[in-house]
Amino acid sequence: MADQAEWVKRPEAAIAAARCTETEYDALYARSLKDADGFWAEQAERLDWIAKPSTIADWSFDPVAIKWFSDGRLNICHSAVDRHVENGHGDAIALIFEPDDPKSDARQITYADLQREVVKMANTLKTMGVEKGDRVTIYMPMVPEGAFAMLACARIGAVHSVIFGGFSPEAIAGRVEDCESDWIVTADEGLRGGKRIPLKANVDKALEKVSVKAVLVLRHTGGDIAMSEGRDHWYHELSEGVSDSCPCEPMDAEDPLFILYTSGSTGKPKGVLHTTGGYAVWTETTFRYVFDYRPGEVYWCTADIGWVTGHSYIVYGPLLNRATALMFEGVPNYPDHDRFWAVCEKHRVNIFYTAPTAIRALMREGAGHVAKHDLSSLRLLGSVGEPINPEAWRWYHDHVGRGEAPIVDTWWQTETGGIMITTLPGAHDMKPGSAGKPFFGIVPELVENDGVVLEGKAEGNLCIARSWPGQARTVYGDHDRFVQTYFSTYPGKYFTGDGCRRDEDGYYWITGRVDDVINVSGHRMGTAEVESALVLHPKVSEAAVVGYPHDIKGQGIYCYVTLNAGEEPDGDLEAELRQWVRKEIGPIATPDHLHFTPALPKTRSGKIMRRILRKIAEQEYGSLGDTSTLADPGIVDALIETRKGNA
Numbered sequence: 001m002a003d004q005a006e007w008v009k010r011p012e013a014a015i016a017a018a019r020c021t022e023t024e025y026d027a028l029y030a031r032s033l034k035d036a037d038g039f040w041a042e043q044a045e046r047l048d049w050i051a052k053p054s055t056i057a058d059w060s061f062d063p064v065a066i067k068w069f070s071d072g073r074l075n076i077c078h079s080a081v082d083r084h085v086e087n088g089h090g091d092a093i094a095l096i097f098e099p100d101d102p103k104s105d106a107r108q109i110t111y112a113d114l115q116r117e118v119v120k121m122a123n124t125l126k127t128m129g130v131e132k133g134d135r136v137t138i139y140m141p142m143v144p145e146g147a148f149a150m151l152a153c154a155r156i157g158a159v160h161s162v163i164f165g166g167f168s169p170e171a172i173a174g175r176v177e178d179c180e181s182d183w184i185v186t187a188d189e190g191l192r193g194g195k196r197i198p199l200k201a202n203v204d205k206a207l208e209k210v211s212v213k214a215v216l217v218l219r220h221t222g223g224d225i226a227m228s229e230g231r232d233h234w235y236h237e238l239s240e241g242v243s244d245s246c247p248c249e250p251m252d253a254e255d256p257l258f259i260l261y262t263s264g265s266t267g268k269p270k271g272v273l274h275t276t277g278g279y280a281v282w283t284e285t286t287f288r289y290v291f292d293y294r295p296g297e298v299y300w301c302t303a304d305i306g307w308v309t310g311h312s313y314i315v316y317g318p319l320l321n322r323a324t325a326l327m328f329e330g331v332p333n334y335p336d337h338d339r340f341w342a343v344c345e346k347h348r349v350n351i352f353y354t355a356p357t358a359i360r361a362l363m364r365e366g367a368g369h370v371a372k373h374d375l376s377s378l379r380l381l382g383s384v385g386e387p388i389n390p391e392a393w394r395w396y397h398d399h400v401g402r403g404e405a406p407i408v409d410t411w412w413q414t415e416t417g418g419i420m421i422t423t424l425p426g427a428h429d430m431k432p433g434s435a436g437k438p439f440f441g442i443v444p445e446l447v448e449n450d451g452v453v454l455e456g457k458a459e460g461n462l463c464i465a466r467s468w469p470g471q472a473r474t475v476y477g478d479h480d481r482f483v484q485t486y487f488s489t490y491p492g493k494y495f496t497g498d499g500c501r502r503d504e505d506g507y508y509w510i511t512g513r514v515d516d517v518i519n520v521s522g523h524r525m526g527t528a529e530v531e532s533a534l535v536l537h538p539k540v541s542e543a544a545v546v547g548y549p550h551d552i553k554g555q556g557i558y559c560y561v562t563l564n565a566g567e568e569p570d571g572d573l574e575a576e577l578r579q580w581v582r583k584e585i586g587p588i589a590t591p592d593h594l595h596f597t598p599a600l601p602k603t604r605s606g607k608i609m610r611r612i613l614r615k616i617a618e619q620e621y622g623s624l625g626d627t628s629t630l631a632d633p634g635i636v637d638a639l640i641e642t643r644k645g646n647a
């Protein structure tokens, strides 16, 4: 179907205003491959370096050792904040904060304000004993102080590990323990859609399992919380009287900048590690070209800073470009389904970047909510996190973009640090549902299961043949796992875990994960994690979790569960298991569908046949494939019966 997909022409205005035309893209892309060192040395010039790098690319995928700009020295906070003030732009707006409650005041934070705030936070962290190289956990609501905390860590050379506010105490404890983090920065409570999120209480529960030296607490809602004497400190108290000067720590380009936990097909979430110089160059360059940002424009990415999108495209990429970035605390449907568009109108947003799941949810509420608002300021739209179905693309384009604003569908991952495949607004026409073309320096390859690299029009497993500056360097504390996960399936290449098709025009179409990772509302989840949570329940004997198509979320979480002998499933147990998974992982992992079964389909050697379970969850009963290797083929019929009965 999609091969004959319609082109959507980029508007003349985008071509006329383009920083990079199609011819320029072709030339720059060619140069980025032919003369990678020269190309990236030039891009790196836009940052402030304490010592300019003379070595640019220095990497190998076999054995795996990745370095960029390795003899360079810099501090990313200096380039994102201080230099703009020094260059006379202290009055430019860095962040606009739009609170959950539209009746509360929005905040505007200039670059000069940002510098003061980051210095204050940095000195407060130092007061608590944080030093260069230490890991600091950040578990914050979507408020500017979350960004201040990240930048403050970068400023003093501490490594931040941000945990999304939707994760449970168990998840916090696991991550704090994994990276041996002695400090947590949090808030009393978060606020989302009028509901209070008990952040500090969650931290307290996590700290029954692990211990830290100190917790810094931002007073945000003023809600009632417990403070543990000697361990917990109010930010407004501890920051009182700290010095208003805090020089940026000189960092080596390959010094760690942050750890971000993400799910894989097996085991516990991995702490993906990004370093300083390459990440700075990659986020600066991708933001500059993909969003074609111009000073004075208002840019809004609706992600949370707890995900990589928030790291790269709310905090680092925009600020390195001296952009004005909007930070929104709330949700798309509060107080009503027009909130996104109300915020776009209120702050005259020019560039808007969101996820397909949000678009689908808002599309269902009707275009009337969009029509209520003046969206004439929007000139560019972006999509990220999962494949966007052409229907949602069209709605986004026609209603939100008035049929004029180009859409950039940006494919990338936590591990890639920034955008890898996308169209550029002035350079490329679009095809709804396709991410488009590789960014500078990116060499995508489509590989068959046996390792054969396909040429031209083809479909296969998406690998990246060469390193790029923003690539993750390792899994924190477990380099072997890094090598195993990303470089062992197709030796010498980075394997993304995604399936992908390349069409006759060289456009890439991501078809979704080919491993046991599912994408629920743009959130990445390992099916193994949900299974481990389920089997921890005393009544559960076995569990197998797969993704299945979900109208709004993209994929839903489908759980096959077998109970211990003597246990009977009922509505109470179902509710209890849902609650159980929420407690173990967090609300984002809440099962959508529980399917109780006396047994799971297994091979004679005892391996669960996930392929069959996936098909049954998808209600694709006709294409179950070979079931002859099953120990007990009768199970499949029973599973189908149940699925049909409750579909």
Ligand code: WT7
Pocket: 262, 307, 308, 309, 383, 384, 385, 386, 387, 388, 409, 410, 411, 412, 413, 414, 415, 435, 496, 497, 498, 510, 512, 513, 519, 522, 523, 524
């Ligand atoms: C996975 C990465 C990219 C930051 C947010 C998610 C899927 C991401 C797209 C897109 C199709 C996409 C992939 C990828 N994905 N963007 N534009 N089109 N699929 O980061 O949590 O690391 O998840 O999200 O499957 O592997 P993440």
